[in-house]
Structures are given as structure tokens and as C-alpha cells.
Amino acid sequence: MDKPKSEAHARIFAAIAAIPHGRVASYGAIAARAGLPGRARLVGRALGEVPDGMELPWFRVLRSSGQIAFPPGSRGFKEQSKRLKAEGVEVKNGRVPLATFGLDADLDRALWGMPG
DNA sequence: CTACTGACCGCGA
DNA sequence: GTCGCGGCCAGTA
Numbered sequence: 001m002d003k004p005k006s007e008a009h010a011r012i013f014a015a016i017a018a019i020p021h022g023r024v025a026s027y028g029a030i031a032a033r034a035g036l037p038g039r040a041r042l043v044g045r046a047l048g049e050v051p052d053g054m055e056l057p058w059f060r061v062l063r064s065s066g067q068i069a070f071p072p073g074s075r076g077f078k079e080q081s082k083r084l085k086a087e088g089v090e091v092k093n094g095r096v097p098l099a100t101f102g103l104d105a106d107l108d109r110a111l112w113g114m115p116g
Numbered sequence: 117c118t119a120c121t122g123a124c125c126g127c128g129a
Numbered sequence: 130g131t132c133g134c135g136g137c138c139a140g141t142a
Contacts, residue, residue, distance in 0.1 A: 045122075063125085
């Protein structure tokens, strides 16, 4: 069978689902892990296409600077920050210190088996 | 077909 | 910290 055009979606979702509890990852990292290096936008699009009710830690996905992708005050922003805090992730001014909660090279390798 | 937009990224100044 | 530029893919007008 032919590969569905949503294969990228599936890979992205899988990569997001692989983020451990209490940790976060950037769009670029997800895209790279999904086999789509440089397609960070695709990740953003995919997240916008996530069906409501689907079990996916979308809130663990942040920008490369640790900033929440949603505009401050918006529904998604509140929801994401709230969920992150609920997991023990420090959200300050709509931003998360990736240096602390981001996936380290070791952990990243342990999770996704990237050579190092 | 072109043009614009979007839960983006990285570099340079 | 800011701003600008190019690149990337998909949907819409």
C-alpha cells in the first residue's frame, strides 16, 4: 500500500507522544525526530489538525526559545501553561526554561535512540 | 497558475 | 533584548 499523505502527521504525533512526563520539546526537535528536518511548520500545522479528544501531549511542544506558541491570554495559552505547571514544569511569563525541562542529548538519545 | 498566511527555525546585525 | 531575511510545507482565495 501506498503511504498515506498524512504519514508526516503520524510521525509527528508519534514523536510528540514520546515526550516524557514533566519534559518539553521544541517544534524543530519534534520535526527532526519525525524524520522531517526543517519542517517545524509542519509540526505546527499538524498540531492544529489534532482531533479534539485525541490523547496527545501537545502542551509539551514549545518554540525553540521555550516560549508558548499561542498568543498570551488565548485559550490555548492558558491551557498549555496550566497543564505544564500541573506536571511540575516551570512556566514563567509564558516561557519554559528549556535548559531545565528540555530534553538533554543523553535523554534524547535514550528516548529516540539518536547516535551521539 | 500566483499570492498570502500560519501553534516555526536559524543566522546575522 | 530587538529587527530583518530566507527557507520550509499545506491550505485557501
